[in-house]
Amino acid sequence: MRFCTANKAHASGLRLNEYANMNNLLRSRFVANYGMFFVLLLLCAYFSIMTVAEQNPVSARAGQGVANYIVENHPNANVLIVVPEGVNDHLYAEAVRETLEAGSPNVVGFVVGEAKDAATELNRLGEAGIEVRFIVTQYNAANNWFVLGEKQLADKAAKYPSLRQAQVAKPPSYRWPTFLMPAHLLTVANQTALVAIVAIGMTLVIITAGIDLSVASLIAFAGVVVSVLINFYLEFTFYSVAYCLVCASLTAVLASAITGVFTGAIVTRFDLPAFIVTLGVMQIGRGLAWKVAGGSEPVRVESEAFHHLSAGADLVGIPNPVVIMAVLYIAAHILMSHTTLGRYLYAVGGNPEAARLSGVPVKSVIVFAYAICGALAGLGGVLDASMFSNGRSTGAMGYELQVIAAVVVGGTSLAGGQGKMLGTLIGALILGVIADGMRLTNVAIDTQMIVFGSLIIIAVLIDKLKSRRWRGSNQ
Amino acid sequence: MRGIEKSFPGVRALKGIDLDLNSGEALALLGENGAGKSTLIKILGGAHPPDAGAIEIDGEAVSIVNPTDAQKAGIGVIYQEFNLVPALTVRENMFLGQEGGVFSLTHARQERRQTREVLERIGVPIDTERLCRELTVGQQQAVEIAKALLLDARIIVMDEPSAALTLKEVDGLFNVVRELKAQRVGIIYISHRLDEIFEIADRVMVMRDGEHVGTEPIGDLTRNRLIEMMVGRKLDDEFPKKAAEIGEERLVVRGLNRSRVVRDVSFSVRRGEVLGLTGLVGAGRTETARLIFGADERDSGTIELDGKPLDIRHPRQAIAAGICLLTEDRKAEGLVLGQSVRENFGLPNLKSFSERGFISDRRESQAFAKHVESLQIKIADQEQITGTLSGGNQQKVVLAKWLERDAEVIIFDEPTRGIDVGAKFEIYLLMNQLVAAGKAIVMISSELPEVLGMSDRILVMHEGRVTGEVTDVASVTQEQIMQLAVGLASTV
Known part of the structure; x- marks a missing residue:
């Protein structure tokens, strides 16, 4: 990022009037490049306000909170833990047990299951005469399980003296925006990751003044290829599973990259419009996916390890696709802002003839952009197949438009030569946040479509106004 | 009217x-x-x-x-x-x-x-x-x-x-x-x-x-x-020509052809020489320059620099060999108008500012700052968008980017078109410096006073051919050049 214009405005700001300051700010490159970031923040703030609600946490941290309360106030209490089945419930219950066991209270029972399992355990404890001071559970169970209701507990207490003091304990609830729950934010990021990753390649292509309509079918193609290959490799038991997965994934990404090279070569060699060439490649890719999959049926992959690639969260609980997305964006940002190749990409898009006459290998640069775009679409396909544990020749329909929308909303000019990688990330997040926020606030699907369409038009309009800045003063 | x-x-x-x-x-x-x-x-x-x-x-x-x-x-x-x-x-x-x-x-x-x-x-x-x-x-x-x-x-x-x-x-x-x-x-x-x-x-x-x-x-x-x-007008002192010592042949072009646009063009430029290349629009001057620079493909012809034959098929090769071309149309061919002046300056020079493909912004902006000062380029800062500059300053940015290459042969195509008198004068002074440093310059121009005022030798083209050569620039008149340019005379 460069702040020179803004700095200049600041340095001489004392003598300028308010209007000039404001004008400078609006015209500064910072606002031009990152104004969309503020739009994203505004959207987040809006949806946060709209989704404030009673929150009933079920998490490891909530479990620790409840357990600590008991450890501190009732150090000698006997505790029964009952929770329904579920990933978060399990984490919650384990946290309660661990924290209690680290202190002095006794865990006399641990139930993961349904209401009747809890009733059975209570009866067992009552018959055995084991005293129970607290029944630790979570919000849903406490409110909905009959056995944990006041009347039932009173009946139990009347029947078994050891249960006389039994009391239901659950984490306190609080008011907080559903949108801003950490788990929810990660979900939004995760849902955005696929589009955002493919949008990196699309940004490169659009910066060279091209377009790639084939990404969606390449996602499907790569998804099918990786699925078929994994199934094929896994039949040979003498390869390790990890080796199979890596080989299959790399092959799928490479195949998509080669398709990108093909696209780029056709576009540059014959000087054809990228729109038409990639429209053709889009069809070809779909056809190939269909061929490899042997039809429209999904190709199932029975490999937990492969599913883990997309579904896991190996880095401090952040979903793997989000981590991959972040790493790729950092790499792409460095490529675009600090390398010769990045500079060439902008120059080729801005003025191919001037670039060529300055010694830029214009055609190779364009082919590179399409190759990366293909490769990232391939990676998107691998992640998609991993998420669903299958590759579908009919998958990712219409994704190319979402990806292009993300790039355009992110401020990249369709005329080429202008655009920022981080802008595309913000564009993808804006689309993701709006989609998610509208779902949370129960906006109808038809209204959602209208909002998205309007958003794209507004983004292009902003691009037009921005470019008028220098073109206008040039006439 | x-x-x-x-x-x-x-x-x-x-x-x-x-x-x-x-x-x-x-x-x-x-x-x-x-x-x-x-x-x-x-x-x-x-x-x-x-x-x-x-x-x-x-x-x-x-x-x-x-x-x-x-x-x-x-x-x-x-x-x-x-x-x-x-x-x-x-x-x-x-x-x-x-x-x-x-x-x-x-x-x-x-x-x-x-x-x-x-x-x-x-x-x-x-x-x-x-x-x-x-x-x-x-x-x-x-x-x-x-x-x-x-x-x-x-x-x-x-x-x-x-x-x-x-x-x-x-x-x-x-x-x-x-x-x-x-x-x-x-x-x-x-x-x-x-x-x-x-x-x-x-x-x-x-x-x-x-x-x-x-x-x-x-x-x-x-x-x-x-x-x-x-x-019309007579020559005056707008041209601060300072003759440099003219040495051996540097760029030698023989039998250059491209369909009907450039026909059998041969010439050479010597160390310390400004060769004026003139003619009417469409005479094939720019096209000749583009062939030498590798911007267009030539049908035939050889190009030698300092006695070494060059196989130029792409501008990259010409630039690497030490030939550069300041194009006639700055906006369409010389500059990426939407990029900053620094980025335009860096475009042909990125190799010297970068290591393993990573650009050192510091080295680039320091190099540019030197040219901004010596050429007196008027810019707000190095991040100014090139399209917002005046014609003269745009031309100076183009000059800066090629000067940084330290090329041996510099082809100026209409270097002063559309720029004001002050900037013109500075560009003439720069040409003097370049030839004094032993470079060879080809100056394509339709401005006859400029051609007469700044060249050591003049070639005139008409319909793709070199129709005349003027070695004694001081004794020739614009009328004589014009006769060569319209194809009326074959010698002066």
């Missing part, structure tokens, strides 16, 4: 021009490139509104602010680029734009009859149902003329009508012009070719630097007198 004035940002294109045209006469409009001829006829055709001045036709004042006004006033302008739709027939093109309402029906039979009539009127029978893309250039031109006549044009303006025609087609054009004259249509005829003017024009009007030099009947003029009127 009386007192026509027109300014574009930074240029006063027309300074009070008067033009009179009688019916049934052909008035030739002459002048060097940039004299303002095109601007004048664009005003007449309604493409640009004038800043001041009045237009009268048959004693009646008319206001022309757009092409429709011009049509209504009976003025038809045939530009160098035709306005025909290639995929429509002759008839459809003739009636394009006058079909009436969008939903009204077209009357093919009536249209065909009228088309045939008007084509016969100018003596060019063409099948009215042929597609325009199947016609020869000469026929397309005839259709354009017929289209103007169909709109009852009483004045027809032709901008370099013969430039794209074969000799035979030019004859046909002349017949059309004579036919029109006989029908009392007034014709304004712009051409660089003096022969044609003596053959077809009744009077000649000469313009220079946006001013009216004079209008005389053709019978009172000689070729030399016409060239004098076109070239």
Whole structure:
């Protein structure tokens, strides 16, 4: 990022009037490049306000909170833990047990299951005469399980003296925006990751003044290829599973990259419009996916390890696709802002003839952009197949438009030569946040479509106004 | 036309021009490139509104602010680029734009009859149902003329009508012009070719630097007198030429060919020499430079630098060998207008600022800062968008980017076009410095005073060939150069 214009405005700001300051700010490159970031923040703030609600946490941290309360106030209490089945419930219950066991209270029972399992355990404890001071559970169970209701507990207490003091304990609830729950934010990021990753390649292509309509079918193609290959490799038991997965994934990404090279070569060699060439490649890719999959049926992959690639969260609980997305964006940002190749990409898009006459290998640069775009679409396909544990020749329909929308909303000019990688990330997040926020606030699907369409038009309009800045003063 | 004035940002294109045209006469409009001829006829055709001045036709004042006004006033302008739709027939093109309402029906039979009539009127029978893309250039031109006549044009303006025609087609054009004259249509005829003017024009009007030099009947003029009127002013001290010591041959070009544009061009440039390369537009000067630089593919020819043969197929190779080209059209070919000045400066020099592909912004901006200071480039900061600079400053950015390459041979294509006098002077001083440092310069220019003022030696091109070489620059006149450029003389 460069702040020179803004700095200049600041340095001489004392003598300028308010209007000039404001004008400078609006015209500064910072606002031009990152104004969309503020739009994203505004959207987040809006949806946060709209989704404030009673929150009933079920998490490891909530479990620790409840357990600590008991450890501190009732150090000698006997505790029964009952929770329904579920990933978060399990984490919650384990946290309660661990924290209690680290202190002095006794865990006399641990139930993961349904209401009747809890009733059975209570009866067992009552018959055995084991005293129970607290029944630790979570919000849903406490409110909905009959056995944990006041009347039932009173009946139990009347029947078994050891249960006389039994009391239901659950984490306190609080008011907080559903949108801003950490788990929810990660979900939004995760849902955005696929589009955002493919949008990196699309940004490169659009910066060279091209377009790639084939990404969606390449996602499907790569998804099918990786699925078929994994199934094929896994039949040979003498390869390790990890080796199979890596080989299959790399092959799928490479195949998509080669398709990108093909696209780029056709576009540059014959000087054809990228729109038409990639429209053709889009069809070809779909056809190939269909061929490899042997039809429209999904190709199932029975490999937990492969599913883990997309579904896991190996880095401090952040979903793997989000981590991959972040790493790729950092790499792409460095490529675009600090390398010769990045500079060439902008120059080729801005003025191919001037670039060529300055010694830029214009055609190779364009082919590179399409190759990366293909490769990232391939990676998107691998992640998609991993998420669903299958590759579908009919998958990712219409994704190319979402990806292009993300790039355009992110401020990249369709005329080429202008655009920022981080802008595309913000564009993808804006689309993701709006989609998610509208779902949370129960906006109808038809209204959602209208909002998205309007958003794209507004983004292009902003691009037009921005470019008028220098073109206008040039006439 | 009386007192026509027109300014574009930074240029006063027309300074009070008067033009009179009688019916049934052909008035030739002459002048060097940039004299303002095109601007004048664009005003007449309604493409640009004038800043001041009045237009009268048959004693009646008319206001022309757009092409429709011009049509209504009976003025038809045939530009160098035709306005025909290639995929429509002759008839459809003739009636394009006058079909009436969008939903009204077209009357093919009536249209065909009228088309045939008007084509016969100018003596060019063409099948009215042929597609325009199947016609020869000469026929397309005839259709354009017929289209103007169909709109009852009483004045027809032709901008370099013969430039794209074969000799035979030019004859046909002349017949059309004579036919029109006989029908009392007034014709304004712009051409660089003096022969044609003596053959077809009744009077000649000469313009220079946006001013009216004079209008005389053709019978009172000689070729030399016409060239004098076109070239005009005497040389003065605008050119701070300092001759450097001229050494051995550096760039040697032999037998350069590209289809019909560059034909068998051979020359050499020596250490410390400024070689002026001049000629009219379309003479093949820029094309020659592009061949040397590898911007276009050459059909044949060899290029040597310091005795070593070079195989240049791409600008990259020329740049690597130490040849650079400052293009004629800065905006289209020299600069990426949407990028910052620093990025433009860095484009051919990134290798020297980067390690393993990673650019050191610090080294780049330090290198640029040096040039900004020495060339006195006026920029707010290095991140300023290039498109917002004035022409002179843009040209300096181009200079900076090539100076940083430290090239051995520098080809300047119209280095001072469209920039102000001060910046021009600085560029001349820079050329002196470069030749003093032992570089070789090829300077392509249409400005004869500049060519005479700054060159050590001059080559003149005409229709793709080198038609003359001037070694004793001090004793040659602009008229003599002009004669070489229009193909009248072969030696001086």
